Amino acid sequence: METESSKPRVLLIAEAANPQWVSVPLEGWSHSRAIAGIAEAHVVTQIRNRDAFIEAGLIEGQDFTAIDSQKVAGPLSELAYKIRGGHGKGWTTLMAFNALSYYYFERQLWKRFGADLKAGRFDLVHRLTPLSPTTPSLLAKKLHRIGVPFVLGPLNGGLPWPKGFDQARRREREWLSYVRSIYKFMPGYRATRKFASAMMIGSRATFEQMSDRYSAQCVYVPENAVDPKRFTRFVDRSISLPLKLAFVGRFVPYKGADMLLEAAAPLIRQGQVTVDLIGEGPMEQSLRELACQLDIVAGVKMDGWVAHDQLQDRLMQSDVFAFPSIREFGGAVVLEAMAVGLVPVVIDYGGPGELVSAQTGFAIPIGSRDQIIARFRKAIEQLVASPERLETMRHHARQRVFKYFTWDAKAKQVLEVYRWVLGQRMAKPDFGMPLLDLPQESESVRELVGVCR
Numbered sequence: 001m002e003t004e005s006s007k008p009r010v011l012l013i014a015e016a017a018n019p020q021w022v023s024v025p026l027e028g029w030s031h032s033r034a035i036a037g038i039a040e041a042h043v044v045t046q047i048r049n050r051d052a053f054i055e056a057g058l059i060e061g062q063d064f065t066a067i068d069s070q071k072v073a074g075p076l077s078e079l080a081y082k083i084r085g086g087h088g089k090g091w092t093t094l095m096a097f098n099a100l101s102y103y104y105f106e107r108q109l110w111k112r113f114g115a116d117l118k119a120g121r122f123d124l125v126h127r128l129t130p131l132s133p134t135t136p137s138l139l140a141k142k143l144h145r146i147g148v149p150f151v152l153g154p155l156n157g158g159l160p161w162p163k164g165f166d167q168a169r170r171r172e173r174e175w176l177s178y179v180r181s182i183y184k185f186m187p188g189y190r191a192t193r194k195f196a197s198a199m200m201i202g203s204r205a206t207f208e209q210m211s212d213r214y215s216a217q218c219v220y221v222p223e224n225a226v227d228p229k230r231f232t233r234f235v236d237r238s239i240s241l242p243l244k245l246a247f248v249g250r251f252v253p254y255k256g257a258d259m260l261l262e263a264a265a266p267l268i269r270q271g272q273v274t275v276d277l278i279g280e281g282p283m284e285q286s287l288r289e290l291a292c293q294l295d296i297v298a299g300v301k302m303d304g305w306v307a308h309d310q311l312q313d314r315l316m317q318s319d320v321f322a323f324p325s326i327r328e329f330g331g332a333v334v335l336e337a338m339a340v341g342l343v344p345v346v347i348d349y350g351g352p353g354e355l356v357s358a359q360t361g362f363a364i365p366i367g368s369r370d371q372i373i374a375r376f377r378k379a380i381e382q383l384v385a386s387p388e389r390l391e392t393m394r395h396h397a398r399q400r401v402f403k404y405f406t407w408d409a410k411a412k413q414v415l416e417v418y419r420w421v422l423g424q425r426m427a428k429p430d431f432g433m434p435l436l437d438l439p440q441e442s443e444s445v446r447e448l449v450g451v452c453r
Helices: 023-036 047-055 070-084 091-118 139-146 166-171 176-185 189-195 204-209 212-217 257-269 284-293 308-315 332-339 369-385 389-404 407-421 443-452
Strands: 009-014 040-046 064-067 124-129 150-155 198-201 218-220 243-248 273-278 320-323 343-347 362-364
Touching: 009 023, 009 091, 023 040, 023 047, 023 124, 023 407, 040 047, 040 091, 047 064, 064 091, 070 091, 091 139, 124 139, 124 407, 139 150, 139 189, 150 407, 189 212, 198 212, 198 407, 204 218, 212 218, 243 257, 243 308, 243 332, 243 369, 257 273, 257 284, 257 320, 257 369, 273 308, 308 332, 320 332, 320 369, 332 343, 332 389, 343 369, 343 389, 362 369, 369 389
Parallel strands: 009 040, 009 124, 040 064, 124 150, 150 198, 198 218, 243 273, 243 320, 320 343, 343 362
Antiparallel strands: none
């Protein structure tokens, strides 16, 4: 019989966690702070995050410990930068080098906390970041030997490049993606999976990569969430033409901003749609040239990158979030757009397709470049023909985000995983995969709805 217990004592590994940055570091920070609300969590992070933790009010030694692994991480980071050809490219290469430096980080962590773990001062260890399922942990076997549960995740990554986009793959310098499976030969790969008490899996694609032999340890918990304090406003104006479409992301091939322009071009020329491209990147000039070629410059806004704390105000100017990214692991920006009431139109491949339901937006089947353009255009045309549909959908989008995709909601899911590995609940948590897309909500989903209302 399940019983209530005191907060679990958790050694929370968040090697990448920083409230002043974006992407994975911001995610690591946000998730770790939410977990600190449901557990007695001591965070272990990398030294580069120390000052930001202190500025945020955390006390070193009490709330967190900063591990200095720079003598290994620094040189490897510089080498990865040179091989990648700069920032924003070659993510598989970056993950490979990060995995190498993480070995040293864990070694230093064990030196600092090994005695505490053996003495039973923590109930479990949870590796929150790195997120990549390709990054092994040498702690898993050590913790198994001393009887301390080890939890991983949410793990997310490894989404295969879709067929027909090899040119984009090469332009992204994703050379290692062709031989990505070599990570299975890295030290600790099998031990990590064998000795993990639970692995939270952040996407269906990553879930499908896990061997059946480890399925009993896997729990689907979507990777991304939003901080309600960052998104307090809501688009509640009446819908009128032209519909205002927004895109947020780096201007790189796989994000698909060029496909969006081509899909929307006829509607832009007819004065029925405008597009706001929010971002920057190596494709910026080619996107401007494409807008000229398509004769849609008057309907396309490109004002550069927007700081994260200003994104809400910028998104409030639009009606629809159009995001034809063909290889998106998580899709946090989709949730952020939905949080302010934008109706998403995304590719049903990777993270975004798992965040959007039929009541909240459009998940477009992936296909060739031409097929994606045609399918996006059709979805936009449907909205132009019946813009009143946006009124209901945008309310459902916001409700979905604030009910199931806040960091506090995710922390409650994590707590159920903790309770499971600690023997405080018998059944493995099942929140549905994707959330709420099952014919009937599972018991865990009903519990989650109850605590989030």
